Amino acid sequence: MAKRKSARKPAVASQGPDDERQELQRPAAEVLYAEELARLQAADADQPRPHGWKLSPLSVLNFVLGSEDLGIRPKFVGRRGFLERCIVALATNRGLMLIGEPGTAKSYLSELLAAAISGDSTLTIQGSAGTTEDNIRYSWNYALLVAEGPSEKSLVPAPLYHGLKRGQIVRFEEITRCPLEIQDTLLSILSDRVMKIPELSDSSSSLYATNGFNVIATANTRDRGVNEMSAALKRRFNFETVHPIAELAEEMALVERETNQMLSRATVPVTLSPQLTELLVTTFRELRNAKTGDGKGLESLSTVLSTAEAVSTGFAAGIHAYFYGSGEVEPGHLVQHLVGSVLKDNPDDLKKLRHYFNHVVKARRGAWKPFYEARRHLD
């Protein structure tokens, strides 16, 4: 599922954040959609909600999926039941673990949820091989520590500390990229909802979670799997798989819109036509699902073919056509850049792509014909 990073100005907005937004390359969700959030908040002021939440669960849902009646733009393409489960999980005593292939907009979804629930999506821990406990809990201002000893003043809070204290959602991106022992820092915090700070004096050595605190973690199923997480930590999360977009039409609309938006932002006066979008998206989907539209099985590729990849292929083809071609995107351009998206590290993938062209694309008519004829770029 891909993103809709709309550059359009909302109809009503205060001057301040609007200026700020134009300066920023990519403003946080709560800034970008400040006006929608304010409207939703005003509308359900008297609705019951979990303690510490800025919006009622229903409004969170409307914020993410959009609502025509309330004039809220849809921001994420996904099944309603799936989102309901995500939101409900955050209201319980378990965290939410979003897993899925790269490019399915997991991080974007976690940003939207944090923005809607806590009004702040910036409490983010970026998981990596180099993440340490300091990045997660807290660290010290060593000058102050040496001068005054441990105190709340010399403590430098990390996102988890803030989240507990303020009662907000903390986002833990790519949690499986962290070493196991670092992941397990979350164990006691998620179950007891308290962070021990043994260095501080008795009265402040326990930081209890304020209502509204919870964790959204994301994990990529292609890298190191979730199997490497400890069972204890798994138990403290509800797992939800984020799927690629199920409907061809929805994915096509998204790819066409995003590609053309990126092209226009790059001031390239070229558009991807609906026919070519269909070619592109159908090819991506068939290779991704390892199955053709009429149900024939294909061998699955080792690379990920997400919607985001389709958009960048379309974008690259557009730029190519503008600077080196006639200014019109042709099937050949798509094929050339398809190679770039498909061929990452496994030469077998190119063979499978060729096989796809020789057996599936060859048999098709219409716009597929020039697409097939451009297969020489695969050699």
Place this chain on the structure above:
Amino acid sequence: MTPEPDWQALTDLDARVVWFPVRHHSPTCARLVTKLIRQMRPAVTLIEGPSDFNDRIDELFLGHDLPIAIYSYTRRSDGQRRGAYYPYCSYSPEWQAIQTSREQEAAVRFIDLPWAEMASLDDASHRYADAELRRGRYVRQLCERFGVEDFDDLWDRLVETQPDLSLADYLERVHQFCGHVRLWEEEISQSDLRREAFMAAGIERALEEFEGRVLVVTGGFHSSALCDWLNGRQEADSTEPAEVDAEPEPMPVERGIALTPYSYEQLDSLSGYNAGMPSPGFYHQVWHDRKQGGEFSYRPLLARVAQALRKRKQVVSTADLIAVETMARALASLRGRTTVWRRDLLDAVTGALVKEELEYGCDSPFLEEVLRVFRGRRRGRLADGAQLPPLVENIRQLLAEHDLVPGRKCERELNLLEPGDLAKSRVLHRLRILEIGGFRRIDGTDFAVRDDLVRLWELWQIGWTPNYDASSIEASRYGTTLDEAATARLVERATGDSHTADELAGILLDAAFAGVEVLTPELIDRLEQQIHQHGEFAAVAGTLRHLLFLYSYDEALGTAGSSQLGQLLREAFTRAAWLLEGLGQSGGQDQQLIEGIRVLVETFELTEHMLDLNREEFLGVLSRVEADHDQLPSIRGAAVGGLWSLHAADTEQVLADLLLFSDVDHLGDFLTGLFHLAREVAQRNPQLVRNIDELLLSFSGDDFLQALPSLRLSFTSFTPREKHHMLTTLFDSLGIREMQPLHALEVDSATAAEALAFEDRLYRTLRKYGIRGADQ
């Protein structure tokens, strides 16, 4: 465009005719229709059901164990057989209406068109499905409005989760809903129009015949139309059904209708146009709880789910159950319900228990288990006194005809080359496919391995067992005659997700055993789909091997040259060729892959013209495999061997390839592939033999020893006589005429015995330490 229905007339509870709209298999409908009948005490209740069952309607009151179904079947003049079910379970509104009407001394009539008369227009075989309600823009829009996922959830939201829904509210709500679904429909199908005309006539007749009030219980989709017919608002459309009558239809030459046992599994397995209300076990529980006047509680179901999961060794701790329950309740509240419902439980299990990636469209074992519990395991049983289903009669007849009536246990040997015995074998195999008690094949020719086809025979054990009757009644849900039922059972086996190669071969052989009549287009179609979806070259090639045998070599079973098998063979061939090209490097499977290529080439050689296979394409595949640098030498050897034996490659090319693989590590593998495919050509080609000889002579002693094991393997394709022949070819081409290539080994009997004894000791020791190769 249909005019707006007359809402007033539809919802009037005091009118002479009261219209009760149902969704089939809805417990709330069942509860309210019971209430309505007790309240209004109609003179007659008219029900959407097969009117050709009316004269036997008393059979419905014999005290059956539900679910059961009325099964209607036809055989048309073109030989096609078809059947359709009207299933009833205890919470079916139709069933409750029938039973309560009898209790209130009202007459009961079915008013729908007999199925046999509309079978050609409407092919849904589940007559109480919700196809009309599921489709259309109206339902989609309403789902969006209510924020639910699909029609099932929408219906639950509107009706099932409202335990206090009053009769008037219900009528208002469901008439409005169904009426609008119909209004938004672009075109009402011909079969619906015909059925409605027929039902309207039935209602009119009832109004003349009976003095009192009339209750009409039909699918909600038809209520408004029937009401319009009766009030004379439908006249404009009445010409259309007449046009249909003018169309020629194949005449049904045989038709029948009977009760048969049914099961919740069957009810839940329907999809597409045949889909009805899902999860019968769940709604059964709802009906059961509310019938006693109580509240529906999801807890017993959740407990059953937990038990089932633990039985399957899945970890479900108490903490997990707490999480499931919390989540289910939170979801119910988010969705504006006071009780936890079906979707909430499913979602709660998905959220709280599943800890891995869920592939799209695939269910995790957790979800499967929940769905299984929700499905329920109830199976119906017909009470004594009901007319036996036609299949039972058919089986009895066939057994008597073939002198196979089960009595005391005995064994029967059949010679499959004897036509009489073959017919017997077919009947027995059909019974075996349907799992009817008392017939077992205990020995005979193994057609799956086919190592000994000298004698084609079977040994059967036949004897009466207590479950003979029960199992044959149970099997009647598959059809009315033995061949039809066996086909349906095989179709069922061939349906569903990816089967293994062995399963596919099993189905295929069973079909062959049961006779060609069983290979209906539907079964072929299913098998074709299975092959179509299969992703493993070796597996598809394995299936291809069986197909090739049945199509080209089988003498006994009568499948040779069957056009349907031919169709399947072509599909398997195309699929295997396609998979061959996409084959990645796969270690350890070489032998199977080479054998697969051999089967492909053999199939092509034998059936190219009969099945009109595309030569150019197949040769293209082989050449691409041959030229693929990343492919294993053995596979490439097999590919060039295939091309060679099909005369698509010349000796030059083979020799060039030989040179390419001339290094110590690859030579043996390459030759293995080549010899396996081009066995005939290879041993007679002096140039090839000489080149191999030269290559070997150029190897140093160490290199030769390194290459030896795989070389030895490659020459096992040949029989000793062929090897001899090959050497003779070599000697001839080298001009060595007077020498004998092989001297007979002269060994005296004592040495031979000693060698044998040594070998025996050796293998025994190997076995003792569990070393591979010990059982040779």
